[in-house]
Amino acid sequence: MKRLLLAALIGTAALVSFSSCKKEYVTNYLPGVSYVTPVPSNGWVRNNNNPSNFSHELKFDELDAQYFDYGHVGVAITFNYDPNKGHATSYTNIPAEYIGNYSYTFDYEVGYVIINAAYVGAPVNGTPPPPPNMYAKVTLTDADNGGN
Template sequence: MITLNTIHMKKILLALLIGTAALAVTSSCTKEYITNYLPGISYSPTVQSSSWEEISVGLYQADLEFPELDETYYQSGTVQVAIRLPGSDSYDIIPATINGVHYSVNYTVGWVTLFAEDRNDDYEAPPTMSVKITLTDADAGGN
């Protein structure tokens, strides 16, 4: 015969069992944060007007030795280049055409090469300018 005390005892035991199971499940879980912090670093060299070499009519090239651009950045990172011309309050990300001159960039390990193609008829070397080169780490995509 089941008494009232037996029913209460079973309810208490069931509540304790559920509470213990819930405590065991929630306390064994830990939050795991995966942070892929891939910072970029910027360098701001000045390229003098005299640094540009005319490699064909109206096409100029400026080679910047850049030892920070190592094999790791070359293979897996990103390289971004922007220029600021005299009198400008902002940087222009290249490739870009500014005042009839098309600017572009090429890079390899240890070097960044700027190009300026003068699409006007005056064919003058580009002016002295500020260049911002940003190297950003990235994880290789597995290919």
């Protein structure tokens, strides 16, 4: 009888102690947001010092000082975006070399993303053409201040 009473007492104590625990959820809500925007071939600006290099400036009001200082900016490009369907079949992250006849990089500052293209194809008579029409996916990822 003592054993049964002791087992019941231990069981009750365990039940009381475990049921008083409160489960806490830590939500790390730092989302990223993506924007897909056209980059038309006629929007590229040829570099005066090197006519094989081009740049295309995208205005991004969403790229504010907070994203610039503490967030992350990523850019991917595609040549097969279907605006009617609202998606592409593939993207290539940049910087990337030898996509067609061009290598691509990007820079950013508050309010702007600048995509750069360097012609790396076969030599041409005169100056190379600007890159073809494409779409760029710009992803802004928020982050906490790391204390810098």
